[in-house]
Amino acid sequence: MRLSVNVDHVATLRNARGGRFPCPVEAARCCIGAGADGITVHLREDRRHIRDEDVRRIRAEPGLRLNFEMAATPEMVGIALELRPAACCIVPEKRAELTTEGGLDLRAAGAPLAEAIGRLAGAGIEVAVFVEPDPEQIALAAALGAQAVELHTGTYADAPEAARGPHLARLRAGAEAASAQGLLCHAGHGLDECSVGGIAALPQISEVSIGHFLIGSAVFHGLPGAIARMRAAMQAARAA
Numbered sequence: 286m287r288l289s290v291n292v293d294h295v296a297t298l299r300n301a302r303g304g305r306f307p308c309p310v311e312a313a314r315c316c317i318g319a320g321a322d323g324i325t326v327h328l329r330e331d332r333r334h335i336r337d338e339d340v341r342r343i344r345a346e347p348g349l350r351l352n353f354e355m356a357a358t359p360e361m362v363g364i365a366l367e368l369r370p371a372a373c374c375i376v377p378e379k380r381a382e383l384t385t386e387g388g389l390d391l392r393a394a395g396a397p398l399a400e401a402i403g404r405l406a407g408a409g410i411e412v413a414v415f416v417e418p419d420p421e422q423i424a425l426a427a428a429l430g431a432q433a434v435e436l437h438t439g440t441y442a443d444a445p446e447a448a449r450g451p452h453l454a455r456l457r458a459g460a461e462a463a464s465a466q467g468l469l470c471h472a473g474h475g476l477d478e479c480s481v482g483g484i485a486a487l488p489q490i491s492e493v494s495i496g497h498f499l500i501g502s503a504v505f506h507g508l509p510g511a512i513a514r515m516r517a518a519m520q521a522a523r524a525a
């Protein structure tokens with residue numbers, strides 16, 4: 286199972302002082318050096334953290350698997366087609382939100398989303414859509430031509446540990462539904478060293494995307510330490 290590290294919050298810290306430090310590109314290199322399998326960045330319409338230049342520089346890093354998180358807007362599709370990252374994850378985006386608040390509602394998405402997915406996939410990019418672990422949404426993802434779903438783990442991860450069971454059961458059913466539809470299955474949002482275990486134990490999940498917790502944990506353990514701890518938690522759960 287791959288660990289893709291989201292470095293958006295390194296950019297948030299940099300932008301707080303308007304300078305160049307800490308640099309998300311340097312952070313991306315450090316993560317890969319510490320054993321991360323890829324880097325995720327979310328270029329938002331308002332450029333509140335990651336900026337265009339960061340994405341370009343991270344994309345230029347040799348051998349780095351870049352997962353470009355994006356809204357399906359003409360601007361972002363254009364950037365993705367120019368940069369050709371290994372993967373794109375299409376997410377809903379609202380200006381006022383602190384972070385992505387949930388999965389896409391694919392019942393409301395029609396031809397424009399299918400066209401965006403088709404253009405990205407036609408350029409050789411692996412396209413995922415970020416959805417709730419709902420079999421209807423997962424079936425729609427396949428019908429729209431996505432190769433992968435990223436299941437929203439935020440509700441599960443934010444629940445008190447003792448109340449996570451039903452949320453994990455939904456994620457398990459979602460992972461099975463994705464696999465039955467022939468889709469790759471990723472997961473992410475809100476995961477930490479404790480909550481990642483339930484997700485890592487699901488055999489269909491081939492990638493987790495984790496940002497906020499890892500960048501926060503790096504304050505105490507350094508980025509390599511934070512990644513090593515997360516990997517250990519993932520491996521322990523999968524082995525069990």
Ligand code: PXP
Pocket residue numbers: 291293327354374376384385415435472473474475476494495496497498
């Ligand atoms: N996956 C998606 C689709 C996201 O929008 C985010 C947040 O940018 C993440 C994963 C990572 O979430 P977190 O920062 O809570 O680990």
